[in-house]
Amino acid sequence: MAESAVRSGMTVAERIKELHEKKKALQEMGGAKRVEKQHAAGKLTARERVNKLVDEGSFQEQFGFAKHRCTFFGMEGKDLPADGVVTGCGTIDGRLVHLASQDFTVAGGAAGEVQCDKIVEMMKASLKTGSPFVFVNDSGGARIQEGIDSLAGYGRIFYHNVLLSGVVPQISMICGPCAGGAAYSPALTDFIIQTKKAQMFITGPSVIKQVTGEDVTAEQLGGPEAQMAYSGVVHFVAEDDEHAMAICQDLISYLPSNNVEDAPEHDHPDEFELDLSLNDIIPDNPKQGYDMFEVIKRIVDGGKYLEVQSTFAQNIIIAFGRINGRTVGIIANQPMVKAGCLDIDASDKSSRFIRFCNAFNIPLVTLVDVPGFMPGVEQEYGGIIRHGAKMLFVYSAATVPKVSVILRKAYGGAYLAMSGKDLGTDRCAAWPTAEIAVMGAEGAAGVVFRREIEAADDPKAKRAELIETYRETFSTPYVAGGRRMVDEVIEPAATRRYLAMALDSLVTKRELRPEKKHGLIPL
Structure with a gap:
């Protein structure tokens, strides 16, 4: 009552001063000492990350004065600025994004009911405005003092991750700890960027030690090397927070804002002269490898592309690039690794990428040099049949423009799985070196x-x-050409021009499909 009486006597100027003081406190979040500790750990604060990510002066914060309502275990009256997460909208290269950035300086970034609801509000805003959603994770996990309210909050986040899926791009950045149930939200998003200072796992080292007796460090268990190269959970590894923000900016430049728009077009060179260096790419020895990245560099605008999951299942390459100014998704066998064979991990990696591109109107360019599916007991026991079938499913289901080029080997079921003509591929070209057959x-x-x-x-x-x-x-392209499995046999040097012309002709592609709720992808 006394405080209310004091406030009722405040002048307008005093109220404005009070506002500025409260906003200043929000800017400092966890306080100078905790900010210093965050910096000492090589990490930025939540607000610093936001400022690095969005265009200068474009960020508009929402729900900055949100307060938790927990009264258990010492939480009553405890002030947690912004409830440990910065939420709002801004622009990246002038394009709207909505975002949430957890602040480890406030209660370790632990997520409670209100923090989760703030995040969900940003997700709803992304749906409403058709804009990408970016979630910067740096949290010790659920706020234990809030019990099931915190758990329910995570459930609402997961539910909205699924609502957003295929409607707007979702990007997660792991810039600190991300453990337990908190790791499932990033796993439900389209892309995960993890810094070398961060770890993510479901069960921590101490619990694993207690339950299984295994000794493992947090870095070995959930560091970027583990979650990229071994598990394939992570899509990009960043050196630090600033690098993570730069990767996010680059990624968004290739993507449309939502599923009813196309990716933004960029300036591109108008020339499509023959690149004679491509004529020397394929070795005379059919058993000798070559670097598929050298092909990709020569067909995309300016030689620039963004590889996804670079150290996972390296026998297949997935990347975004541009041809004639338009974004394309590139799927290519890598003859330098396992001879470019398809295995379980390569099938999963490429299938999910193809599915993403189809959801967001990104044409598919497939570069084929595949001797087959990887043989072996381990692969068969691991389910290579159902994993490989995913590629058949996603290519067949994709309605975006699909253009493939067969460079050398295209054998058996793997030929079909790499966007074979009979899976609805719109254009299929072959180099003179192509061998298309049931087997070698x-x-x-x-x-x-x-x-x-x-x-x-x-x-x-x-x-x-x-x-x-x-x-x-x-095993020549001319037999396949005679059966119309190949549209044209082209000189390697003309590949970029062929792709540009084919994609231009497919801009207005329309494809009718049977009405159904959805197909059942092999799992």
Whole structure:
């Protein structure tokens, strides 16, 4: 009552001064000492991250004065500025985004009911405005003092992650700890950027030690190396917070704001001269590898692309690039790793990327040099059949423009899984070096001509002769061209021009599909 009486006697100027003081306190969040500790750990604060991410002066904060209502375990009357998360909207290169940035200087960034509701409000705003949602994670996890209210808050976040999925791009940044249930929200988003200072895992090292007896550090368990190279959970690894913000900015530049828009077009070179260096990419020895990145550099505008999951399943490459100023999603076998074979991880990695591109109107460019699916007991027991089937499913289901180029090997089911013509691919070109067959000539000759080889006076010479016969009969692009499995055989040097013209002709593509709720992707 006394405080109310004092406030009723305040002048307008005093009230404005009070506002400025409260806003200043919000800017300081956890206080100077905790900010200093955050900096000493090599991390930025929540507000510093926001300021690095969005255009200068564009951020408009929302719910800065939100307060928790917990009264248990010493929380009554405890002030947690902005309830430990900065929320609002801003622009990146002039394009609207909504975001939430957890602040570790406030109660370790722990998420309670109100913090979760603030995050959900930003997600709802993203849906309402058709703008990307960015969530910067730096939290010790659920606010234990709030019990099931905190748990329910996480549930609302997960629910809205699913509502946003396929409607607006969702990007998570892991800039500190992200443990337990908190890790599931990033996993439900489209892309995860993790800094080298951060860890994410469901169960921490101490619990693992207690339950299984395994000794593991937090870095070994949930560091970026573990979550990129081994688990494939993370899509980009950043050196630090500033690098993470730069990756996010670059990523958003390739993406549309929502599923009913196209990605922004960029200036591009008008010239499409022959790049004769591509004619020398494929080695004469069919068993020799080459670097597919050298091909990608020569077909995208300015040689610039953004690779996704660079150290996971490196036998396949997924990346965003631009051709003729328009964003494309690139899927390419990497002959330098496992000869470019498709395995379980490569199938999962590429399938999810294809699914994302289709949801957000991004045309698909597939570069094919695949000898087959990876053989072996481990792969079969791991479910290579159902994992490989994902690629057949997502390419068949994709309605965006699909253009493929067969550079060298395209064998068996893997040929089809790499956007084979009969999966609805709109344009399929082949280099003169392309070999399209059920299997490689060496393997096929041993099956088809087994008796002739066994009966020959010189089986080795006969085998070599029949291998060449099979290759000339089936393993050339002209046989596939005769069956209309290939639209055109092109000089490698003309690949960029071919892709640009094909994609231009497909801008107005429309594709009718049967009405249904959704298909059932193999899991």
